[in-house]
Amino acid sequence: MIEIRNLSRLYDGLAVVDDVSLTVETGQLAVLVGTSGSGKTTLLRMINRLVQPSSGQVLIDGVDTATLPAHLLRRRIGYAIQGHGLFPHRSVAQNIATVPRLLGWPRRQIDARVDELLALFQLDPAAFRGRMPHQLSGGQAQRVGVARALAAKPDLLLMDEPFGALDPLIRAKAQDDLRQIQRQLGTTLILVTHDMTEAVDLGDRIAVMDGGKLLQYDAPARILTDPATPFVRDLIGTADRALRLLSLARVGDIAAPGQAEGPAIAPGASLRDALAECLWSGRDALPVEGGGIVTLNALRAKARPR
Numbered sequence: 001m002i003e004i005r006n007l008s009r010l011y012d013g014l015a016v017v018d019d020v021s022l023t024v025e026t027g028q029l030a031v032l033v034g035t036s037g038s039g040k041t042t043l044l045r046m047i048n049r050l051v052q053p054s055s056g057q058v059l060i061d062g063v064d065t066a067t068l069p070a071h072l073l074r075r076r077i078g079y080a081i082q083g084h085g086l087f088p089h090r091s092v093a094q095n096i097a098t099v100p101r102l103l104g105w106p107r108r109q110i111d112a113r114v115d116e117l118l119a120l121f122q123l124d125p126a127a128f129r130g131r132m133p134h135q136l137s138g139g140q141a142q143r144v145g146v147a148r149a150l151a152a153k154p155d156l157l158l159m160d161e162p163f164g165a166l167d168p169l170i171r172a173k174a175q176d177d178l179r180q181i182q183r184q185l186g187t188t189l190i191l192v193t194h195d196m197t198e199a200v201d202l203g204d205r206i207a208v209m210d211g212g213k214l215l216q217y218d219a220p221a222r223i224l225t226d227p228a229t230p231f232v233r234d235l236i237g238t239a240d241r242a243l244r245l246l247s248l249a250r251v252g253d254i255a256a257p258g259q260a261e262g263p264a265i266a267p268g269a270s271l272r273d274a275l276a277e278c279l280w281s282g283r284d285a286l287p288v289e290g291g292g293i294v295t296l297n298a299l300r301a302k303a304r305p306r
């Protein structure tokens with residue numbers, strides 16, 4: 001569990017992070033969103049002490065991080081940034097192996113971990129192990145950057161716009177992969193993004209920042225249906241909020257008994273996908289694979305705040 005308590009950072013007397021407190025439970029994914037310059041990156045970097053807090057505390061599982069040497073703290077915390085930040089003169093394998101090597105893992109264990117992560121991110125180990133960063137596409141480099149952050153199996157992973165440079169298809173895939181890996185490993189993850197869709201799709205909790213202050217910290221559905229301030233409401237975008245709300249729930253959650261015509265939809269599909277399919281095929285109800293139906297009326301009811 002990460003507890004951020006009254007954390008502030010001043011530059012030239014001005015607070016760029018201003019008395020922020022929030023808790024991220026173990027295994028949760030928290031997303032920091034906000035306008036440019038609102039203090040997201042500074043907040044993130046105070047967690048691994050790349051930036052020294054001016055005041056306040058960060059506790060990891062109850063331990064005040066100020067009591068730990070910064071370099072040891074950073075070995076325990078994975079960190080991935082936009083543009084990947086790979087060491088240009090080290091191979092892909094050497095980049096991924098950075099922290100395990102610092103931690104003194106045996107050679108064989110490091111090699112196995114490198115190959116395991118490359119395979120996980122769908123980069124053929126035989127082809128990519130020995131490549132240099134300049135021999136990678138932007139998307140491949142970004143995946144290697146995330147693999148490097150995960151290499152030493154950190155309990156906590158910090159990510160600053162990790163998917164910023166990816167094209168939409170690879171981005172969606174990388175988000176899916178990240179969510180799956182994070183659930184599988186039980187990693188606690190704090191991610192900065194500009195993309196509200198990414199925040200709603202990935203976050204267990206969303207923290208909205210403006211001018212260094214934390215305006216709201218809540219589950220995505222609460223942020224969408226009950227924004228704390230007009231700024232939060234505007235940031236989420238009123239035009240898309242019904243669809244974003246639908247993207248949070250699965251067809252299987254609202255499937256009801258009944259019969260419907262046409263191709264069936266998977267129970268794991270989002271309600272947003274179901275709505276799109278209803279509109280596209282002109283149907284008022286869709287059969288659900290494995291039984292039951294989902295109706296346009298049920299979708300409509302789910303697209304509104306309660």
Ligand SMILES: Nc1ncnc2c1ncn2[C@@H]1O[C@H](COP(=O)(O)OP(=O)(O)OP(=O)(O)O)[C@@H](O)[C@H]1O
Nearest residue numbers: 011012016034035036037038039040041042043194
């Ligand atoms: N080392 C520094 N010295 C002085 N000011 C700084 C320093 N680092 C950050 N700032 C200022 O702090 C504010 C917050 O910056 P930060 O990078 O945390 O914002 P952000 O929300 O991550 O922005 P973006 O979305 O554009 O990346 C900005 O106004 C920035 O200019």
